Amino acid sequence: MSTNDATAVIDEAVKKQPKKKWYQRKRLWFALVLLLFYWDVLRVVPIRISPETTYITKPLTADGKRVDYFKGFEELLYPPQMQTDDNGARMVVRALGTETARQATLETDPVKKAKLEERTRQIYEKLGLDPNEKPTLSYREPFQYLQDLEKKTGKKYESEIEPTSPWTDEDYPELADWLKENTAALDLVANALKKPVYFMPLTRGTEEEPLLETVLIGDFQRPRGFARGLIARARHRIAAGDIDGAMDDTIAIRRLGRFSGHQGFLVGALVGIAIEGMGLSVELFDNPEHSPTKEQIARLKAELEKLPPSCDYAECMKTERYASLDSFQYMSRGFGVNTNFQGEEDSIFARQAGMRTFDFNVMMKRLNKDFDTLIDGTNWKEKWWYDPKQSQARPWMMISRYYRSQEVYKVLFRLLVPAVEAGREAYRRRDCSENLYKIALAMHEYTLDHGTLPPAYTVDANGKPLHSWRTLLLPYLGQEELYKKIKLDEPWDSEYNKQFHATSLPVFQCPSNWRSVDKPGWTAYSVVLGDETLFDATGKGKPLPANRDTILVVETLHARNWMDPTGELTLDDAMKFGTLKVHTDTVGVGSFHAGGMNVAKANGSVEFIANTETLKF
Numbered sequence: 001m002s003t004n005d006a007t008a009v010i011d012e013a014v015k016k017q018p019k020k021k022w023y024q025r026k027r028l029w030f031a032l033v034l035l036l037f038y039w040d041v042l043r044v045v046p047i048r049i050s051p052e053t054t055y056i057t058k059p060l061t062a063d064g065k066r067v068d069y070f071k072g073f074e075e076l077l078y079p080p081q082m083q084t085d086d087n088g089a090r091m092v093v094r095a096l097g098t099e100t101a102r103q104a105t106l107e108t109d110p111v112k113k114a115k116l117e118e119r120t121r122q123i124y125e126k127l128g129l130d131p132n133e134k135p136t137l138s139y140r141e142p143f144q145y146l147q148d149l150e151k152k153t154g155k156k157y158e159s160e161i162e163p164t165s166p167w168t169d170e171d172y173p174e175l176a177d178w179l180k181e182n183t184a185a186l187d188l189v190a191n192a193l194k195k196p197v198y199f200m201p202l203t204r205g206t207e208e209e210p211l212l213e214t215v216l217i218g219d220f221q222r223p224r225g226f227a228r229g230l231i232a233r234a235r236h237r238i239a240a241g242d243i244d245g246a247m248d249d250t251i252a253i254r255r256l257g258r259f260s261g262h263q264g265f266l267v268g269a270l271v272g273i274a275i276e277g278m279g280l281s282v283e284l285f286d287n288p289e290h291s292p293t294k295e296q297i298a299r300l301k302a303e304l305e306k307l308p309p310s311c312d313y314a315e316c317m318k319t320e321r322y323a324s325l326d327s328f329q330y331m332s333r334g335f336g337v338n339t340n341f342q343g344e345e346d347s348i349f350a351r352q353a354g355m356r357t358f359d360f361n362v363m364m365k366r367l368n369k370d371f372d373t374l375i376d377g378t379n380w381k382e383k384w385w386y387d388p389k390q391s392q393a394r395p396w397m398m399i400s401r402y403y404r405s406q407e408v409y410k411v412l413f414r415l416l417v418p419a420v421e422a423g424r425e426a427y428r429r430r431d432c433s434e435n436l437y438k439i440a441l442a443m444h445e446y447t448l449d450h451g452t453l454p455p456a457y458t459v460d461a462n463g464k465p466l467h468s469w470r471t472l473l474l475p476y477l478g479q480e481e482l483y484k485k486i487k488l489d490e491p492w493d494s495e496y497n498k499q500f501h502a503t504s505l506p507v508f509q510c511p512s513n514w515r516s517v518d519k520p521g522w523t524a525y526s527v528v529l530g531d532e533t534l535f536d537a538t539g540k541g542k543p544l545p546a547n548r549d550t551i552l553v554v555e556t557l558h559a560r561n562w563m564d565p566t567g568e569l570t571l572d573d574a575m576k577f578g579t580l581k582v583h584t585d586t587v588g589v590g591s592f593h594a595g596g597m598n599v600a601k602a603n604g605s606v607e608f609i610a611n612t613e614t615l616k617f
Contacts, residue, residue, distance in 0.1 A: 044356050045356075045360070045361065045401075046065075047066070047332055047360055047364070048361055049066075052368065053364045054067045054325060054329070055325055055364075056072050056322075059071040059072060062207065066329055067325075068207065069211050069322045069326035069329070070204055070211050070326075072322060073264060073322055074202070076318070076319070076322070077262065077263075077319070078199065078201065079199050081197050082127065082201065083126070084128075086195050086196045087195060087197050087198065087199060088193055088194070088197065088259075089198050089199055089200045090127045090128070091188070091191070091192040092188065092189060092192045093123065093129060093200075094133065094135075095136050095185075095188050096139050096188070097134075097135035098120055098124075098219050099219045099221075100116050100123065100203075100219055101117075101120040104116035104117050115205060118203075118205070119205075122201070122203040122204075123201055123203060123219065126203075127201060137184055137185050137188060139185035139189075139225075139229070140181070141225035141226075141228045142178055142228060142229060142232050145178040145182075146174065149174060163232060163235055165235060165286065165549070166235045166236070166238040166283060166286050167236055167239055168240070171239075175236075178232075179233060179236060183233075186226075186229050186233055189229075190230065190248060190252040193255045193256055193259070194255075197259070198259035199259070200219050200222075200263065202214040202264075210327055211326040211327075212265075212326070212327060220263065220267075223256050223259075223260045223275060224275065226256060227256055227257070231253060231279075231281070231282060234249035234253070235282065237249065238284065238286055238287055238290075241289065243284065243293075243296055244296065247284065247299070250279050250300075251303045253276075253282070254279040254304065254307055255308060256275050257272045258272065258276065258307050258308040258309070258310060258311075259308060260272035261273065261276075261310060261311035261316075262308075264316075264319040265316070265319050265323060266316055266317075266420070266423045269311050269316040269426075270426055273429075276430060277430070277433060277606075280434070281605045282605060283548070283604055284604040284605075285444055285544075285548055286548050286604070286605075288546055288548070291444075294445065294448045294449075297441060297448075300441070313375070314375050317371060317374060321367075321368070321371045325368075328364050332360040334356070357401065357404065358401065358404060358408060359402060362402055362405040362406060363406075363408070363409040366406070366409055366413075367413065370413060425593065425594060427511075429593050431510075431511050432510040432511060432555070432591075435506070435508070435509070435525070436525070436553055438507055439473065439477075439507065439508075439552075439600055440601070440602075440604055440605075440606065441476070442476035445476045446473060446476055447541075447544055450541065452540070452541030452543050453534055453542055454473060454541050455535070455538070455539050455540050456468070456469055456536065456537065456568050457539060457565030458539055459538075460491075463539065465566055466490070466491055467486070467488055467492050467565055468492070468565040468568070469527060470508055470523065470563070471486060471488075474486075493563075493564075500563060501521050501563060502520045502521040503521050503562075504521060505562055508523040508562045510524050510525070510555055510591065512593050513555070513559065521561055521562055521563075522560065522561055522562065523559060523560065523561070523562040524555055524556050524557075524559045524591075525553055525555060525556070526555075527552070527568055528568070528569050528570070528571055528574045528617055529570050530570060530571030532571065532617060533550075533571055534550060534551075534602065535568070544602055548602040549601060549616070550616060551599045551615065551616060551617050552600045552602050553599065554589045554597065555590065555591040556569060556588065556590065557589070558588075573589075574589045574615065574617070575615065589615065596608055596610040596611050596613070
């Protein structure tokens with residue numbers, strides 16, 4: 001048979017085949033659509049436990065199907081001294097009880113009361129204490145004490161009654177009573193903070209509870225109340241001339257801030273930073289009749305050197321990663337989406353139906369990559385979340401589970417970025433405040449040695465500026481060797497002294513001011529020159545004033561070399577931009593911190609001045 005004959009036979013056979021009816025073809029298409037709908041919408045995609053997805057692979061929940069990030073958090077952060085007397089938190093709980101227990105006594109709902117009592121039991125158990133042991137002391141922070149006093153007496157107290165400067169019993173008689181009542185508790189807290197660690201355990205109800213809910217418990221925020229009490233007592237001691245006692249309270253506050261920063265999560269770090277800021281705001285040099293001696297300043301500096309290490313940004317972001325991954329894992333099981341718009345109980349089926357349309361493996365893998373970028377911190381503002389094109393979703397592609405998961409992830413992650421940005425800036429602002437605090441201490445040490453503040457700059461026989469106040473402070477900032485190398489009888493920019501221009505001195509650099517950070521040896525801190533300020537253009541230092549609530553050092557928008565004596569602000573320049581807004585001009589006071597700037601004051605404190613405040617020189 002020839003090829004043509006074979007082809008003819010096949011064509012004839014095909015023509016004789018019965019034709020499929022139209023509804024049979026539609027059945028096939030309908031089946032395919034159902035299959036795709038199941039595969040891309042209804043099918044549950046389990047989370048794959050792997051370093052790329054879950055970041056950690058152990059410990060697991062009781063059923064072995066999920067990562068137990070709560071236990072992972074405990075393994076990551078709990079110190080080995082948790083259940084020993086080297087943990088100051090254990091000492092505090094044994095004597096003062098817990099905030100959770102106090103809340104339980106006030107709770108009227110039996111279900112909520114039982115939950116609080118269970119959390120209290122967990123705290124005692126994790127600290128190795130007997131939950132039946134009764135507290136021996138009580139503590140009420142100043143604001144809480146005044147609130148209780150209002151309820152008892154019916155008398156209204158102004159919100160400003162908590163002192164923001166040194167105070168006496170005559171100034172605030174109500175707070176004098178508070179101090180007598182709470183002195184023993186404050187002494188206990190101060191002694192507890194001398195321990196090697198201070199760590200409060202976290203608690204949870206069940207394995208189903210997300211990790212983030214644990215930070216809402218009162219004991220996590222309790223250190224703020226201790227700090228407010230310690231700062232009130234420190235200011236009372238300053239007014240009474242008890243500088244050593246005020247320093248002890250200041251150091252206790254600083255230690256509390258450092259310890260609190262290691263409690264985990266961004267909120268824990270921010271609590272720690274806020275408490276450290278309280279310690280920096282204590283006006284140790286406010287009382288001219290009882291100003292700290294050189295020996296007392298040396299003791300303070302030695303104690304500050306022994307502070308626990310600060311919680312760094314990478315450590316904070318690691319716990320934030322745990323919390324974010326745990327949240328995705330939590331949502332993958334149908335939780336976290338409120339489908340209730342009628343005030344009725346949520347439908348678990350509706351939540352699960354909504355969550356199963358996403359592949360959380362896609363989200364978690366991308367989250368890990370983006371957290372690596374956030375922690376690295378280099379050029380992260382150039383990443384995808386700042387690219388407007390990445391916000392342009394293509395609706396027709398939402399049929400794909402992978403694409404749908406990517407787009408939802410982008411929305412969720414962009415909600416996280418502002419908080420991360422704020423956290424990073426909080427770290428920078430803390431470091432800036434610490435720099436100014438060290439500078440203020442150095443200026444007071446210089447004053448004790450020379451009888452006056454350092455001059456804004458030294459001058460030669462012809463009145464020409466030689467060296468700035470920053471150079472004169474080097475011996476008091478731990479830079480004695482550098483100070484000895486500089487030739488003070490030659491101008492700052494002489495051929496010999498130029499070799500020190502690029503010396504990087506972090507104490508003179510605000511981490512938020514890119515104009516100073518990007519150039520080795522540059523600074524954005526200045527004194528202000530004027531007849532009414534603490535510095536002038538004569539090349540001579542001025543004595544400290546009786547009123548110490550005046551600005552000593554400011555942040556500036558412009559930057560210049562740290563050795564340059566010619567770049568100090570005049571009072572006119574400082575007041576020109578007194579609103580502290582960041583201008584395109586490069587001259588004026590101000591900063592790259594959101595909302596204001598840091599200043600060091602003659603009373604030894606560091607204060608954040610908001611944009612709306614008026615400068616006082």
